[in-house]
Amino acid sequence: MSNTYPHGDFHGRLSPELIRLCSVLRDVRRALVAFSGGVDSSFLLRYTVDVLGRDSVLAVTVRTPLLPQGEAEGALELARSWGVQASSIQMDPLSEPSVARNTPDRCYLCKKLIFTRLSGMAKHKRIPWILDGTNADDGSGFRPGIKALDELGIRSPLREAGLTKDQIRSESERLGMPTWDRPSSPCLATRFPYGNPISLEAVARVDRGEKYLKSLGFGVVRVRVHGDVARVEVPADRIGDLVREGIREGIVAVFKEIGFRYITFDLQGFRSGSMDEVLQPVD
Known part of the structure; x- marks a missing residue:
């Protein structure tokens, strides 16, 4: 193009x-x-x-x-x-x-x-x-x-x-557009459970966390926030990469520096709109 x-x-x-x-x-x-x-x-x-x-x-x-x-x-x-x-x-x-x-x-x-x-x-x-x-x-x-x-x-x-x-x-x-394979990047407010107020500081923590994970090669990532807990979502086939030697320790160190007390990896893997799951009836 x-x-x-x-x-x-x-x-x-x-x-x-x-x-x-x-x-x-x-x-x-x-x-x-x-x-x-x-x-x-x-x-x-x-x-x-x-x-x-x-x-x-x-x-x-x-x-x-x-x-x-x-x-x-x-x-x-x-x-x-x-x-x-x-x-x-x-x-x-x-x-x-x-x-x-x-x-x-x-x-x-x-x-x-x-x-x-x-x-x-x-x-x-x-x-x-x-x-x-x-x-x-x-x-x-x-x-x-x-x-x-x-x-x-x-x-x-x-x-x-x-x-x-x-x-x-x-x-x-x-058409040769450079955006054709760009991962979706929705509003950072989607990282917070409904009913939990959102602050600029909390949004900045999410942004820093996701940028760090992307720097490690995780192209699709979400950092969901539950109080002082960070719930990290990556595609299911990349979950194992999160716990590789040196990677897991680095994530923990950076996320604690950002301000999270606990860091968890979501075993279901990435799914768009996971915070909306609470709005759906449970089977």
């Missing part, structure tokens, strides 16, 4: 879902794309620019302590390397007590705050539509944030087109 996106530069035959995506985007005409730099929003930005042209698209990245440190800078750098108009806004959702309380509707409240802010920005710039990277798979499971998007009239073209995560990764790889 080149550093610029010539308008309509599509290669090969488009699937029905991609044809629908192009149709949805043509209806938009001008758009503000909520851009995190992840797999979905990068793919959405690529297609939006290809369909509408760079002058009709603004990528906006939200800087928040609930995202891993450095991700916002990486997203902006990526967008600008493609010649896309890009800017950022700074927000701290935890300054809103209703979000910091971490009730099961936390994601709804946080999304409402963020996209209300983006809506004001779009209105000021006379941009008629805001687009986000929700895909067709995101309708399953517990996703209260989608309700906020729907209430605010935010469009999710990938979801509207019926594109799944696997399809998005596959097409991103075909």
Whole structure:
């Protein structure tokens, strides 16, 4: 993939879902794309620019302590390397007590705050539509944030087109996009049990812990927080690597330095949304 996106530069035959995506985007005409730099929003930005042209698209990245440190800078750098108009806004959702309380509707409240802010920005710039990277798979499971998007009239073209995560990764790889195999990196608030208030300090501990584990080669990792206990999730086939000689001792030392008293490894392995399991009935 080149550093610029010539308008309509599509290669090969488009699937029905991609044809629908192009149709949805043509209806938009001008758009503000909520851009995190992840797999979905990068793919959405690529297609939006290809369909509408760079002058009709603004990528906006939200800087928040609930995202891993450095991700916002990486997203902006990526967008600008493609010649896309890009800017950022700074927000701290935890300054809103209703979000910091971490009730099961936390994601709804946080999304409402963020996209209300983006809506004001779009209105000021006379941009008629805001687009986000929700895909067709995101309708399953517990996703209260989608309700906020729907209430605010935010469009999710990938979801509207019926594109799944696997399809998005596959097409991103075909296009040579550097994000095609990037692991999902959800909001750090998902590392805390519902009902346990979230602080900036606790979020920073999680971020430091996950960065250390990634430095050891664990590409997919979650540090779930239960008071002073860190519950580490990695894919089931990597659990054995956590207890290798020298690795386990290093993890313990670093996590205690960060501020955890106890460090545990989840034997079920990584699973997305494991904190939502308490919301499901037990068989």
